[in-house]
Amino acid sequence: xxxxxxxxxxxxxxxxxxxxxxxxxxxxxxxxxxxxxxxxxxxxxxxxxxxxxxxxxxxxxxxxxxxxxxxxxxxxxxxxxxxxxxxxxxxxxxxxxxxxxxxxxxxxxxxxxxxxxxxxxxxxxxxxxxxxxxxxxxxxxxxxxxxxxxxxxxxxxxxxxxxxxxxxxxxxxxxxxxxxxxxxxxxxxxxxxxxxxxxxxxxxxxxxxxxxxxxxxxxxxxxxxxxxxxxxxxxxxxxxxxxxxxxxxxxxxxxxxxxxxxxxxxxxxxxxxxxxxxxxxxxxxxxxxxxxxxxxxxxxxxxxxxxxxxxxxxxxxxxxxxxxxxxxxxxxxxxxxxxxxxxxxxxxxxxxxxxxxxxxxxxxxxxxx
Numbered sequence: 001x002x003x004x005x006x007x008x009x010x011x012x013x014x015x016x017x018x019x020x021x022x023x024x025x026x027x028x029x030x031x032x033x034x035x036x037x038x039x040x041x042x043x044x045x046x047x048x049x050x051x052x053x054x055x056x057x058x059x060x061x062x063x064x065x066x067x068x069x070x071x072x073x074x075x076x077x078x079x080x081x082x083x084x085x086x087x088x089x090x091x092x093x094x095x096x097x098x099x100x101x102x103x104x105x106x107x108x109x110x111x112x113x114x115x116x117x118x119x120x121x122x123x124x125x126x127x128x129x130x131x132x133x134x135x136x137x138x139x140x141x142x143x144x145x146x147x148x149x150x151x152x153x154x155x156x157x158x159x160x161x162x163x164x165x166x167x168x169x170x171x172x173x174x175x176x177x178x179x180x181x182x183x184x185x186x187x188x189x190x191x192x193x194x195x196x197x198x199x200x201x202x203x204x205x206x207x208x209x210x211x212x213x214x215x216x217x218x219x220x221x222x223x224x225x226x227x228x229x230x231x232x233x234x235x236x237x238x239x240x241x242x243x244x245x246x247x248x249x250x251x252x253x254x255x256x257x258x259x260x261x262x263x264x265x266x267x268x269x270x271x272x273x274x275x276x277x278x279x280x281x282x283x284x285x286x287x288x289x290x291x292x293x294x295x296x297x298x299x300x301x302x303x304x305x306x307x308x309x310x311x312x313x314x315x316x317x318x319x320x321x322x323x324x325x326x327x328x329x330x331x332x333x334x335x336x337x338x339x340x341x342x343x344x345x346x347x348x349x350x351x352x353x354x355x356x357x358x359x360x361x362x363x364x365x366x367x368x369x
Contacts, residue, residue, distance in 0.1 A: 005031045012353075014043050020070060021364025025341075032349045039341045044368040052328035057083050057158060057294040060325065064315075065152035067332065067366035070113050073106035073143070074308045075366075076156035081237055082304025082315040083158040086296035091238075094283040095160030100239040101276040102146065102155060103306075104269040109139040110309035111262040114361040118259055119191060121358045122200055128191065135183050138176045145169050158294060160286030173277070177270065184266060192263065201255035205344045205356040208253060215339050219311025220261040221360055225253035231307040242279060243272050258359040293323050310334055310361055332366035
């Protein structure tokens with residue numbers, strides 16, 4: 001016998017449902033089944049793009065830290081690449097290697113957060129999340145050695161990085177890499193074929209290849225749907241043209257594949273870091289004769305693009321010849337990846353909803369800006 005039910009609309013939030021920052025979902029249920037989803041954004045809006053027009057080019061770096069604050073090094077990198085295009089300059093080789101190295105450390109730290117909270121939302125309270133944060137804390141310690149900050153780092157500058165590494169950085173990095181290899185292998189044994197994890201995630205909320213492309217998805221979410229696309233390979237920047245690494249590709253585009261891609265990318269990031277250590281040579285880390293106040297030529301525009309931990313992050317800048325950008329526009333991966341919310345959730349149930357959102361790994365700091 002079919003039981004007739006009345007649809008019920010529920011507000012999930014505004015709070016932190018499986019994301020960083022304040023987010024709200026208006027969801028209509030028929031029984032336990034989700035029949036309609038409306039994401040509501042804007043609770044974390046701070047006007048970062050407009051603020052950038054009132055600060056000089058170096059000061060804007062601090063604003064980029066506070067967008068995706070779990071991936072601030074890579075935010076710095078995208079912005080600095082855009083400014084360097086405006087000025088038609090190239091950082092010294094050591095500066096490029098340091099940028100690449102810290103960007104991959106940041107990618108590992110960001111993916112550890114994504115994986116830790118993803119498992120937490122499946123009901124594994126505490127242990128996997130603490131394992132992730134144990135390793136992430138070690139990375140933040142390394143960042144603190146580099147620049148005195150752990151989260152909002154502002155380490156990169158147009159023309160390179162603001163300071164070379166201290167003498168004790170390289171031994172500490174080596175110890176971390178050796179320890180993390182063991183810790184990460186332990187996480188893989190615990191998680192990759194865990195029966196509860198696989199039964200709750202395989203085949204759940206799949207995103208097809210065509211849908212992923214049509215929605216302009218990027219990053220691990222796109223690659224989990226079987227698309228071989230990574231800007232570090234397609235249009236290398238900094239030292240990525242000298243790095244050898246693989247691009248993990250999923251097959252089904254479901255929650256498990258999005259988790260699996262991030263786990264594999266952590267291993268590839270470790271490969272890149274090892275290569276940076278082997279290839280880096282002494283030398284300047286920033287262009288020495290760059291003026292303190294930058295003035296790109298009027299009418300010049302630039303688009304600095306990187307493969308961030310959540311996808312394609314880009315800064316579009318326009319110069320009017322002044323000390324601040326005339327216009328600044330950010331292409332944030334979390335905002336674009338949120339466009340699949342309806343495809344991701346409709347037809348599934350309430351217990352799947354939080355897990356599916358966690359598999360996308362959005363950060364409202366760069367969505368609302």
